Amino acid sequence: MNGPKLRFSEFSGEWEEKKLGQLTKFSKGKNISKDNITGEGTPCVRYGELYTTYKEKIKDPVSKTNLNSDELVFSEENDVIIPTSGETAIDIATVSCIMKDGVAIGGDTTIMKIKGNGLFYSYYLNSRRKKLARLAQGASVVHLYANHLKNFNLNIPSNPEQEKIASFLSKVDIKIEKLEKKQELWETYKKGIMQQIFSQKIRFKDENGEDYPDWEEKKLGEVAQFLDGKRIPLKSSERSKRNGPYPYYGASGIIDYVDDYIFDEELVLLGEDGANIINRSSRMAFLARGKYWVNNHAHVIKGLDDTNQYFLSEQLERVNYAQHNTGTAQPKLNQDVCKKIPLKMPKIYEQTKIANFLSAIDRKIELMRKKSEIEKKFKKGLLQQMFC
Numbered sequence: 425m426n427g428p429k430l431r432f433s434e435f436s437g438e439w440e441e442k443k444l445g446q447l448t449k450f451s452k453g454k455n456i457s458k459d460n461i462t463g464e465g466t467p468c469v470r471y472g473e474l475y476t477t478y479k480e481k482i483k484d485p486v487s488k489t490n491l492n493s494d495e496l497v498f499s500e501e502n503d504v505i506i507p508t509s510g511e512t513a514i515d516i517a518t519v520s521c522i523m524k525d526g527v528a529i530g531g532d533t534t535i536m537k538i539k540g541n542g543l544f545y546s547y548y549l550n551s552r553r554k555k556l557a558r559l560a561q562g563a564s565v566v567h568l569y570a571n572h573l574k575n576f577n578l579n580i581p582s583n584p585e586q587e588k589i590a591s592f593l594s595k596v597d598i599k600i601e602k603l604e605k606k607q608e609l610w611e612t613y614k615k616g617i618m619q620q621i622f623s624q625k626i627r628f629k630d631e632n633g634e635d636y637p638d639w640e641e642k643k644l645g646e647v648a649q650f651l652d653g654k655r656i657p658l659k660s661s662e663r664s665k666r667n668g669p670y671p672y673y674g675a676s677g678i679i680d681y682v683d684d685y686i687f688d689e690e691l692v693l694l695g696e697d698g699a700n701i702i703n704r705s706s707r708m709a710f711l712a713r714g715k716y717w718v719n720n721h722a723h724v725i726k727g728l729d730d731t732n733q734y735f736l737s738e739q740l741e742r743v744n745y746a747q748h749n750t751g752t753a754q755p756k757l758n759q760d761v762c763k764k765i766p767l768k769m770p771k772i773y774e775q776t777k778i779a780n781f782l783s784a785i786d787r788k789i790e791l792m793r794k795k796s797e798i799e800k801k802f803k804k805g806l807l808q809q810m811f812c
Contacts, residue, residue: 430809445574455531468528502542517556544586551807607792645763701755709740734779
């Protein structure tokens with residue numbers, strides 16, 4: 425029988441095989457440059473946003489343009505759009521359905537006016553991304569045009585079944601979005617509360633309700649030791665032969681997994697080189713726990729007895745490393761310079777109280793992240809089984 429593995433019980437009968445060109449009328453969007461993006465104006469969708477910002481459904485566009493209406497191409501509710509160009513084939517094999525009229529659609533996009541439920545087709549085509557990607561052509565820039573898409577084969581159910589599938593998958597997406605929003609709110613809360621804690625606008629009290637002693641300024645080398653001499657770099661060719669369960673850390677976190685470990689304790693890792701020292705696109709300081717390996721692109725730092733590892737990692741994350749850069753062609757943090765970095769340090773008991781408080785927030789964030797990942801895996805499984 426021509427039907428999916430997973431199906432709603434009220435539907436039966438075979439799905440009908442059709443080519444995409446039989447189901448849609450193709451058209452193109454019209455160029456909207458970065459210079460034409462404004463804070464107010466006409467809601468719009470640009471092609472790069474399709475694979476960086478949106479999923480299957482576009483309800484509230486994030487961008488607006490100041491272009492005149494006669495220079496724009498507008499959506500109708502139920503339109504399905506796909507980028508026509510990008511850096512990789514899998515990027516541009518990304519489909520979204522616009523859920524409202526009057527959204528300006530940018531250039532380098534193919535607009536599909538579908539006979540049926542557009543959101544159903546959005547989910548369906550995204551479940552076939554790898555097959556769509558094989559249709560793309562080009563090297564440094566790849567393209568996926570209407571003439572590539574028109575002969576793409578699909579098996580199509582009745583409109584009521586399309587609507588039921590689209591509605592069900594939308595509910596899964598809403599659940600994912602809520603979990604991601606909760607994670608974002610906790611992250612925002614942590615960022616704000618940390619700002620107040622480390623600026624000492626908020627202070628914890630001791631068990632008797634008394635103030636803790638004032639924070640003291642100390643150099644990193646006074647509160648921690650460097651274990652850089654124990655690091656061992658492994659080339660990617662070596663790591664490919666040594667796959668295993670142990671994290672392999674570099675300047676910005678885990679970059680691989682290997683068959684052995686160097687360290688077996690909680691330590692602070694601090695990126696030693698790279699553009700992140702200047703542009704701070706990711707964390708510079710992070711905790712490593714359990715058994716792991718570290719290469720020569722991250723300083724390995726162990727707090728002394730009166731230093732809490734978690735507190736130290738968060739304090740180091742707040743440092744402006746651009747002013748400590750010792751590199752020329754490439755930014756670098758010299759160990760001797762790092763040892764002289766000034767830090768405001770409370771007594772160990774206040775450090776521990778702060779660390780425990782912030783760790784509790786981290787657990788909330790991690791819980792939301794894990795729940796979100798579970799739902800995403802559930803959705804992926806549904807996409808594989810609800811279409812044929």
